[in-house]
Amino acid sequence: MRALTWHGKHDVRVETVDDPEIVNPRDAIIRITSTAICGSDLHLYDGYIPTMKAGDILGHEFMGEVVETGPGSTLKKGQRVVVPFTISCGSCFHCGKHQYSACDNGLPADNQDIAQAIYGQPMAGLFGYSHMTGGYAGGQAEYVRVPFSDVGPIVVPDGVDDDKVLFLSDILPTGWMAAENAQIEPGDTVAVWGCGPVGLFAVQSAFLMGAERVIAIDHFPHRLELARRFGAETINYEESKTYEALMEMTGGIGPDACIDAVGLEAHGFFADNVWDQIKVATFMGTDRAHSIRQAILACRKGGRVSMPAVYGGFVDKFPLGAFMEKGLTLKTGQTHVQHYMPGLLNAIMEDKIDTTFLISHRLPLEQAAEGYRMFHDRQNEVTKIVLKRGMQPARDA
Amino acid sequence: MSDDAPLTTAKQDDAAAQAADSLVEAKGDDLIGKTVTIDRPREELYAFWRDVGNLPLFLENVVAVEPLDDRRSRWVVKAPAGSTVEWVSAITEDRPGETIAWASEEGADVPNSGRVDFRDAPGGRGCWVTATILYDPPGGFIGKAIAKMFQREPAIQARRDLRRFKQLMETGEIATSARNRREYEEEGT
Ligand SMILES: NC(=O)c1ccc[n+]([C@@H]2O[C@H](COP(=O)([O-])OP(=O)(O)OC[C@H]3O[C@@H](n4cnc5c(N)ncnc54)[C@H](O)[C@@H]3O)[C@@H](O)[C@H]2O)c1
Ligand SMILES: [Zn+2]
Ligand SMILES: [Zn+2]
Numbered sequence: 001m002r003a004l005t006w007h008g009k010h011d012v013r014v015e016t017v018d019d020p021e022i023v024n025p026r027d028a029i030i031r032i033t034s035t036a037i038c039g040s041d042l043h044l045y046d047g048y049i050p051t052m053k054a055g056d057i058l059g060h061e062f063m064g065e066v067v068e069t070g071p072g073s074t075l076k077k078g079q080r081v082v083v084p085f086t087i088s089c090g091s092c093f094h095c096g097k098h099q100y101s102a103c104d105n106g107l108p109a110d111n112q113d114i115a116q117a118i119y120g121q122p123m124a125g126l127f128g129y130s131h132m133t134g135g136y137a138g139g140q141a142e143y144v145r146v147p148f149s150d151v152g153p154i155v156v157p158d159g160v161d162d163d164k165v166l167f168l169s170d171i172l173p174t175g176w177m178a179a180e181n182a183q184i185e186p187g188d189t190v191a192v193w194g195c196g197p198v199g200l201f202a203v204q205s206a207f208l209m210g211a212e213r214v215i216a217i218d219h220f221p222h223r224l225e226l227a228r229r230f231g232a233e234t235i236n237y238e239e240s241k242t243y244e245a246l247m248e249m250t251g252g253i254g255p256d257a258c259i260d261a262v263g264l265e266a267h268g269f270f271a272d273n274v275w276d277q278i279k280v281a282t283f284m285g286t287d288r289a290h291s292i293r294q295a296i297l298a299c300r301k302g303g304r305v306s307m308p309a310v311y312g313g314f315v316d317k318f319p320l321g322a323f324m325e326k327g328l329t330l331k332t333g334q335t336h337v338q339h340y341m342p343g344l345l346n347a348i349m350e351d352k353i354d355t356t357f358l359i360s361h362r363l364p365l366e367q368a369a370e371g372y373r374m375f376h377d378r379q380n381e382v383t384k385i386v387l388k389r390g391m392q393p394a395r396d397a
Numbered sequence: 398m399s400d401d402a403p404l405t406t407a408k409q410d411d412a413a414a415q416a417a418d419s420l421v422e423a424k425g426d427d428l429i430g431k432t433v434t435i436d437r438p439r440e441e442l443y444a445f446w447r448d449v450g451n452l453p454l455f456l457e458n459v460v461a462v463e464p465l466d467d468r469r470s471r472w473v474v475k476a477p478a479g480s481t482v483e484w485v486s487a488i489t490e491d492r493p494g495e496t497i498a499w500a501s502e503e504g505a506d507v508p509n510s511g512r513v514d515f516r517d518a519p520g521g522r523g524c525w526v527t528a529t530i531l532y533d534p535p536g537g538f539i540g541k542a543i544a545k546m547f548q549r550e551p552a553i554q555a556r557r558d559l560r561r562f563k564q565l566m567e568t569g570e571i572a573t574s575a576r577n578r579r580e581y582e583e584e585g586t
Binding site: 109 | 434522523553556557558560561563564567568569570571572573574575576577579
């Protein structure tokens with residue numbers, strides 16, 4: 001089959017590789033019809049993520065058609081499914097509590113050591129995201145092997161366009177969980193740092209959960225414009241002082257809930273972060289955790305901070321004093337995708353949530369490498385690239 | 398010891414000697430021990446482990462365990478350069494649903510003994526499975542190579558094996574990132 005493979009910094013290629021097969025009883029093989037490039041894929045592309053191997057297949061946002069099932073799968077050939085980016089077993093203690101991203105059994109036993117060392121306990125597996133998250137081949141390919149296929153993938157009705165449901169795989173549930181973690185109450189003003197896909201879905205979700213106002217913060221004019229389309233007020237942090245603007249825009253109170261959808265680097269495990277911790281040699285934090293600091297400072301007393309943004313390791317100058325004195329609550333975590341998929345599929349079917357607005361470009365899988373380059377170089381207007389099976393190549397994308 | 402922590406987490410060195418006291422027939426000096434919580438009933442886990450032919454399914458270095466009689470079994474274990482080592486192991490304590498202890502018989506390539514305890518986990522969370530293993534790193538040339546393999550991180554090996562046991566019992570399979578059967582077979586060698 002054809003697949004987008006990683007070979008090093010700024011070197012991804014569409015190549016012919018071996019087809020995937022059923023290996024474990026609960027597996028299914030999916031023939032992929034649509035797959036997106038995620039902001040976090042850019043960190044693989046930029047070579048920041050350790051434990052990558054040449055030839056690894058990328059991609060964790062994908063959907064397609066079931067073509068083969070193991071004896072333990074509940075899927076049927078021909079069904080269309082969206083696959084969560086987290087690989088969770090569905091039968092451990094954490095899955096039982098619907099804390100799917102904390103699954104005990106999603107990672108191969110040998111791959112659990114690094115997470116155990118850094119985080120204290122191993123986490124769920126991820127598709128197409130280095131060997132420390134399991135070494136699973138991703139979905140920017142013609143076919144993919146999906147483990148625990150009786151738990152992860154959600155079946156979508158025939159006739160619904162891929163573009164409407166594809167983001168159930170990651171960013172829509174992530175934006176939704178971010179808003180849920182903000183524990184929004186009627187009358188609330190919610191501030192959202194970052195108007196990438198996650199932030200934009202958090203804006204929509206916050207309104208659906210009853211926020212009276214949402215203030216969106218970014219510096220890309222096009223992304224702020226998208227937030228405004230959903231009813232958010234905006235702050236361009238290159239033109240205005242974020243903290244001062246937030247205080248003035250909330251009558252000196254501060255937002256009731258603050259959502260950090262920026263993070264260190266998307267899905268960010270940072271090479272030096274990770275290795276520093278393994279060595280426990282240096283506690284030098286990175287100085288990039290600006291948005292979470294600002295969120296804690298701006299948040300009203302007794303308010304809530306939600307952090308969908310990924311932080312890989314230690315953070316320097318975390319304002320623990322402000323956090324304690326103001327009595328804030330912080331909720332965070334990798335998204336429990338499987339928990340949110342059914343409800344969000346309904347919301348899409350009932351047109352309560354708009355997903356397709358995000359897609360700025362569609363390309364055939366064969367042009368995936370070009371897609372990475374575009375996404376990397378032009379963040380303002382390239383909000384989301386979806387790779388399509390069987391699409392005719394465009395001459396100028 | 399003045400606290401309630403298990404001996405396998407002790408900072409001082411004579412923990413192995415103390416742990417040996419709890420074994421019916423101690424063989425070996427190096428102590429490793431790990432506990433894993435498995436969300437299955439104690440009796441079921443005990444029964445699966447007691448059926449020693451199942452053990453190679455999740456003990457990575459074990460090629461085969463052949464029952465000789467009700468208590469004794471022949472173990473074939475991977476060694477460097479594609480070779481194997483063998484020993485006969487005898488169950489020294491067997492309490493259904495609770496404990497299996499064993500010791501290798503005279504002439505083992507790698508003398509070892511240990512026990513697996515199965516306890517109800519608090520809060521109705523299934524079962525705590527604790528493996529405590531004592532073993533003697535072998536001498537000689539081949540011994541050095543074996544030692545290297547086993548000693549690389551014997552505690553890590555035990556932890557990984559227990560994780561595989563947990564995966565098999567909780568999910569019915571052992572997680573793998575192999576993309577096809579060929580890769581899967583290569584992983585196993
Ligand atoms: N929790 C999860 O399971 C999960 C899942 C997916 C993504 N994420 C994380 O969510 C975060 C956002 O993901 P994304 O795909 O939307 O990323 P993205 O990179 O597309 O968007 C981030 C946005 O933040 C803006 N930004 C940068 N610095 C800022 C600042 N100081 N203040 C305000 N805005 C700022 C950028 O201009 C960009 O538009 C990332 O950290 C990602 O790793 C988490
Ligand atoms: Zn993603
Ligand atoms: Zn699980």
